[in-house]
Amino acid sequence: MRLSRGALNEGVRMSHKKGIYEKYVKRPQDFICALLASVVLSPILLLTAVLVRIKLGSPILFAQERPGLDGKVFKMYKFRTMTNEVDEQGNLLPDEMRLTSFVSLRHALNK
Secondary structure, eight states: OOOOOOHHHHHOOOOOOOIIIIIIIIHHHHOOOOOOHHHHHHHHHHHHHHHHHHHHHSSSSSEEEEEOGOEEEEEEEEOOOOOOOOTTTSOOOOHHOOOOOHHHHHHHOOO
């Protein structure tokens, strides 16, 4: 009986011999690119944070748990785009009623 390559490797991480690029270049390159992106994008992120704080108040960010590699859960932080408005019974209103102008602007720009 012969198994396909995918069936043999399913659930098993294959490792390979790392070359010079992976050993010495990739990690510093990733770090430098991330650092440059942080510096370039920081004014936009700061402006967004100020606008969220003015329009929605605190907290500016919220954490959302997501499944990652191999099902390991990680927290992803996002800017708030919804209010915390509730009805008379204390239940959150539907998403459509809690959306802010930020979301409407984002949707309009993405079309």
